[in-house]
Amino acid sequence: MATTNDELFSISRFREKLGTGARxxxxxxxxxxxxxxxxxxxxxxxxxxxxxxxxSAAIPAMSIGVIEVPFRGRRVKVPGDRxxxxxxxxxxxxxxxxxxxxxxxxxxxxNNPDGERALRDNENDYRANIDIHHYRGxxxxxxxxxxxxxxxxxxxxxxxxxxxxxxxxxxxxTFQYTHMDVGGTSENGDASAPASVTSSR
Numbered sequence: 001m002a003t004t005n006d007e008l009f010s011i012s013r014f015r016e017k018l019g020t021g022a023r024x025x026x027x028x029x030x031x032x033x034x035x036x037x038x039x040x041x042x043x044x045x046x047x048x049x050x051x052x053x054x055x056s057a058a059i060p061a062m063s064i065g066v067i068e069v070p071f072r073g074r075r076v077k078v079p080g081d082r083x084x085x086x087x088x089x090x091x092x093x094x095x096x097x098x099x100x101x102x103x104x105x106x107x108x109x110x111n112n113p114d115g116e117r118a119l120r121d122n123e124n125d126y127r128a129n130i131d132i133h134h135y136r137g138x139x140x141x142x143x144x145x146x147x148x149x150x151x152x153x154x155x156x157x158x159x160x161x162x163x164x165x166x167x168x169x170x171x172x173x174t175f176q177y178t179h180m181d182v183g184g185t186s187e188n189g190d191a192s193a194p195a196s197v198t199s200s201r
Contacts, residue, residue: 023135026135028051029054032130036125054091056090058089059145062082063085064082091171093170100171127151147175149178150175
């Protein structure tokens with residue numbers, strides 16, 4: 001259907017297409033604890049802390065590589081492997097430093113600083129699944145991203161200073177993961193079957 005000039009400059013038509021728009025602050029992240037950290041009375045007793053203290057995150061970036069095949073002076077481009085960027089979150093440091101302790105323990109499970117416990121043979125001991133829920137303005141789920149077999153590879157420093165005032169500590173965590181499920185939803189907010197995507201990592 002052809003678009004008239006009147007429609008091109010129509011605010012009402014633009015608002016109709018935009019709706020309320022997707023909001024960057026309507027999200028929540030859920031972290032399923034690795035097997036070695038699951039303990040109702042232990043360090044990972046309250047998994048919900050992560051969803052509340054995770055202040056900022058991102059929808060993971062994706063890319064497809066390109067294979068160039070020479071052919072008589074020209075190059076034919078063929079799609080290559082699909083890959084995902086590292087996933088980094090910013091976490092608020094609560095008074096008991098709960099999430100910081102979890103990350104210290106988690107990285108210790110992967111590789112103990114004493115050298116007594118190297119990388120485990122059973123990957124389930126240190127890998128976890130992470131869900132990123134993106135919401136609409138009415139609270140219904142717009143999109144669900146699930147990162148499978150994730151584990152932390154970098155935990156940032158926390159600066160300490162006598163000069164710091166009116167501020168709560170924060171730190172960043174960078175995760176690696178094997179693949180991602182992108183869960184679509186209907187207009188009513190009902191989750192549909194996710195589309196599995198595998199990382200080349």
